[in-house]
Amino acid sequence: MPIRTYGREDSDVRLLWTHGGGFFTGDLDMPEAHLVSTELAARADAFVVSVDYRLAGDGVRYPAPLDDVHDEWKALCAERSDARVAIGGASAGAALALATALRTRDGDGRLPDALLLVYPFCHFPNPALDEETRAVMATMPELGRQTPAAVEDMVRTYVGRITDLPPYAMPGAARLSGLPATGILLSEFDDLRPSGELLHRQLADERVPVTSHLVRGVPHGHLNLGADFRGFDESLDFLARLLRSR
Structure with a gap:
């Protein structure tokens, strides 16, 4: 599958990164x-592999995208057994990163040393926003929002149904014990923020070390809006610190 690499190949910090969409x-x-x-390669002096997993649709469904990420994860781990290895992703990519970590915990590969989850989409149905944020977001254009109908469409496209979902498909429903230290980056004005907040509580209940950071004033997908967009440096500094920490 297509990948792109960044940073020094001899770095002892290695990250598999999965985009959203x-x-x-x-x-x-x-x-x-x-x-x-x-x-991330520059700020954490890391070797980063960005993976272009198969996209759902046109006959491609779960678990194909997850299989692609998992295969690339095993390949990355095999290259340097002595390195610190982490996996991360944004939105749907965060779900794929978390599900890959769950697969490795359950016996198929090396468990990551860290998880970096950016505005994750991990639950269906998606938990509801608090009343204050819902009132603010009601004034925002629907384009670019993750409405209940849009979330349902994403799940149907990915899994093919919205009932009896496999735990690895929407990993917020899986058993979450035994996972590595996890960082969760949240956008303030994001229909999916409650998924990340719930995931934090779930991980904490399982005694998984978890840290969350809320970026104020930004929407879902703010890292896709460019380096000049509000919150970009704040977000990347948070992720780089987690990647470097041991």
């Missing part, structure tokens, strides 16, 4: 893939 859009050129990988 609702499981059915996105590529290696989008800022959330290329720009984020470039910045």
Whole structure:
């Protein structure tokens, strides 16, 4: 599958990065893939592999995208057994990163040393926004929002149904114990923010070390809006610190 690499190959910090796009859009050129990988490689002095997994649609469904990410994860781990290895992703990519970690925990590969999850989409149905945020977002254009109908469409495209979902498909429903230290980056004005907030509580209940950071004033997908967009440096600094920490 197509991949793109960034940073020093001899770095002892290695990251597999998975872009978002609702499981059915996105590529290696989008800022959330290329720009984020470039910045993390520089800020954390890391070797970053950005993976272009198969997109759902046109006969491609779960678990194909997850299989692609998992295969690339095993390949990355095999290259340097002595390195610190992490996996991360944004939105749907965060779900793929988390599901890959769950697969490895359950016996198929090396468990990551860290998880970096950016505005994750991990639950269906998606938890509801609090009343204050819902009132603010009601004034925003529907284009670009993750409404209940849009979330349902994403799940149908990815899995083919909205009932009896496999736990690895929407990993917020899986058993979450035994996972590595996890960082969760949240956007304030984001219909999917409650998914990340719930995931934090779930991980904490399982005694998984978890840290969340809320970026104020930004929408879902803000890392795809370029380095000049509000919150970009704040977000990348948070992720780079987690990637470097041991």
